[in-house]
Amino acid sequence: MDIARLWRQQPSNIRLLGSRCRSCGVLTFPERVRCAECCSSELQAYQFKGDGELLVATTVYEAPRGFVDQVPYVAGLVRLVEGPIVAAMITDIEPDKVAVGMRVEMVTRRICSSGADDPIVYGYKFRPVAHHD
């Protein structure tokens, strides 16, 4: 993992920071420099809450390098309550218990690392919402 890229992506990875377009109001995740809807460059940082719904999921058994220690793991698409759809790993649940439509919340976890002399990549994953009374 390139350190400059890791650093650039950190606000989105660790804080779930996205963008809001000042001209058309559209919300995007991750952060962008230009609006995907109206091409405006008048974007401001937008803090997503981290709540969402699982739209689709699959279980990964043959993982790319850096992810092997986590197999089998679930990867999916989550629709945030604010609208944007995020591709992410789903954690804290057995693959056979994962259900589409499940309410999920963002947690920060280890995503991958390419080796002991490289940085550890931390970022968002989603887990079943912590229910309590």
Added chain:
Amino acid sequence: MALGSSVGVIGYGGYVPRFRIDAAEVDRVWKGPGMRPNGRVFKAVSGPDEDTITIAIQAARNAMKMAEIDPADIGAVWFGTESKPYAVKPTSTFVADAIGALPFSAAADWEFACKPGTEAMRAAAAMVGSGMSRYAMCGGADTAQSRPGDALEYHAGAGGAAFIMGPADESLAVLLGSTTYATNTPDFFRREGRSYPSHGQRFTGQPAYFHHIESAVARLFDELKVGPEDFTYAIFHQPNYQFPLRVGKALGFRKEQIEPFILTNMVGNTYSGALLLSFAYALDKVAPGDRILLASYGSGAGSDAASFLVTDRLAEVRSRGVPVQYYIDQGTPIDYAFYARYTQKIKLT
């Protein structure tokens, strides 16, 4: 050290990873089934995507949910740990980043075996009490290390807790005073580059755990002119189930004051996280007006003792957080093979 009751806890949160290993399973692999005499113990094990940084972040987020403050008002984020994912690079900058407290926040890691969390708590209280910042976050988290087959392996768990210190009038528990007691005692240590700590076997008892906690608490009693009967509950560092009960008894506490908040048999000894996690678990259950004694222990060695008075505010804000019980109830059993895999005892590269 009394701050004139000007500082307290305005929010807190705990976190425990979901995997559990039964101490009997550790026995099955190392000593043979049925060799272990005392009660049942389950200890928490971090999953393959968790470490001290992710544990600390979750505890901190739970504390922020309860406190509902502007993270920019937090002047320090100080976590204690002895299992840093990075030997050099602060854990606390990750936590401060995750809760939005950067850039105008101090963010360093503290190390004092199992007690840096209360060391950070005293410093955070001093920071708020002196007016240097409105709020300060402190906490402790560990994925506790233990050599396979060692006595520590029965209890070395994973978890942590975070506390936000702030002005007394916003506090759910006011800090009435605290003391510290430290000596240069070589009871337990881990040398640079080693994966597992070493310890002095029975030496870790009387001259270490008991002497330091008893000395810190005796001084607190003296300074605050109080005794064991003035506290509703007493929470001691808990390397196992028996030590907190024994040290409490020596200090004049009854079993009923200590036993409700011992977590060691459910999540293990979470090292830097242990005392603060039990404090969070206690705050989930206590009532306004209750007085709580805290006494940490860190090998090396030292103890911090503190007295807290729970306020009416606790009942108003507690439900915004995530109770420690939720994480305890999430426990998912694993066998020694998965435990060995998740704690990197099996090396892939």
